[in-house]
Amino acid sequence: MIVITGGMGFIGSNLVHALNQRGRSDLFVVDDLTDGTKFSNLSQADILDYAHYLDFQAKLDSLREIPEAIFHLGACSDTTEWDGMRMMKQNFEYSKHLLHFCKAHKIPLIYASSASVYGAGQTFQETREHESPLNLYGYSKMMFDHLVRHELRDASSQIVGLRYFNVYGPREAHKGKMASVVLHFNQQVLSTGKIKLFEGSQNFRRDFIHVDDAILINLWFFDHPDKNGIYNVGTGLSRSYTDLAQLVLDFHGKGTLEFIRFPDELVGRYQTFTQADLTQLRTVGYQDPCLDLNVGVRQYLAWLNH
Numbered sequence: 001m002i003v004i005t006g007g008m009g010f011i012g013s014n015l016v017h018a019l020n021q022r023g024r025s026d027l028f029v030v031d032d033l034t035d036g037t038k039f040s041n042l043s044q045a046d047i048l049d050y051a052h053y054l055d056f057q058a059k060l061d062s063l064r065e066i067p068e069a070i071f072h073l074g075a076c077s078d079t080t081e082w083d084g085m086r087m088m089k090q091n092f093e094y095s096k097h098l099l100h101f102c103k104a105h106k107i108p109l110i111y112a113s114s115a116s117v118y119g120a121g122q123t124f125q126e127t128r129e130h131e132s133p134l135n136l137y138g139y140s141k142m143m144f145d146h147l148v149r150h151e152l153r154d155a156s157s158q159i160v161g162l163r164y165f166n167v168y169g170p171r172e173a174h175k176g177k178m179a180s181v182v183l184h185f186n187q188q189v190l191s192t193g194k195i196k197l198f199e200g201s202q203n204f205r206r207d208f209i210h211v212d213d214a215i216l217i218n219l220w221f222f223d224h225p226d227k228n229g230i231y232n233v234g235t236g237l238s239r240s241y242t243d244l245a246q247l248v249l250d251f252h253g254k255g256t257l258e259f260i261r262f263p264d265e266l267v268g269r270y271q272t273f274t275q276a277d278l279t280q281l282r283t284v285g286y287q288d289p290c291l292d293l294n295v296g297v298r299q300y301l302a303w304l305n306h
Contacts, residue, residue: 006074165234169211234276
């Protein structure tokens with residue numbers, strides 16, 4: 001049995017489908033179905049069991065079967081959330097409980113960290129001196145990464161943190177405002193014929209990675225349980241939001257760009273540049289190339305508009 005927290009969410013549901021393709025259906029999905037529309041992400045998937053994330057935490061130590069591994073993808077991912085008690089309880093305390101369970105039972109833990117830990121920095125290497133988050137979400141992820149570094153000193157089983165950069169792709173619609181800009185740009189073209197961009201977007205560059213590549217990296221670490229540590233999950237390249245918007249316009253063959261004022265509430269809290277340093281990921285052995293952004297965006301838009 002494999003446990004996947006956040007298994008009805010974006011990356012989690014894509015991981016479930018990928019494991020199904022490997023012939024694995026003994027999957028215990030943990031999530032929060034308060035938003036019941038997320039069920040559609042797994043309507044065509046096969047799983048063994050489901051639990052609400054709070055119920056799962058309460059009965060974790062009394063499971064009838066010790067999992068083969070835990071993929072921990074569930075979290076409060078709202079970068080505008082400032083309720084510190086909620087954020088730290090969900091993203092730090094919950095993760096800590098899973099970490100200690102996995103260490104005690106000597107089973108792999110592969111969990112979601114985030115490139116938000118780097119904040120406004122220009123160097124994206126997985127070391128403490130480059131970590132300075134701009135929001136509470138990034139801080140909660142950084143704190144757990146710090147704990148993992150400490151716990152790795154005497155770990156006898158796998159612990160891997162994956163710092164996701166800007167992931168886009170199928171099964172993310174439920175994320176609302178936190179979904180990728182590719183989804184939002186597509187919706188805007190269809191509804192208004194215009195894509196709205198912040199002023200200066202031609203200079204805002206991010207590392208956009210297709211969810212399929214993120215899943216391949218998860219599965220590679222699952223297949224290599226001797227590999228530990230914290231690793232960036234990106235393409236190693238950055239593209240501007242203007243470039244990305246133009247790809248969407250080109251796909252639809254219509255639409256225009258509209259530039260709007262940068263919101264005051266994001267001043268000083270917004271990453272204007274990200275680009276994953278993949279040195280550690282390549283050094284540990286993962287060598288597969290990532291999907292080119294032009295190709296990945298076209299594939300995703302075709303999926304959205306089929």
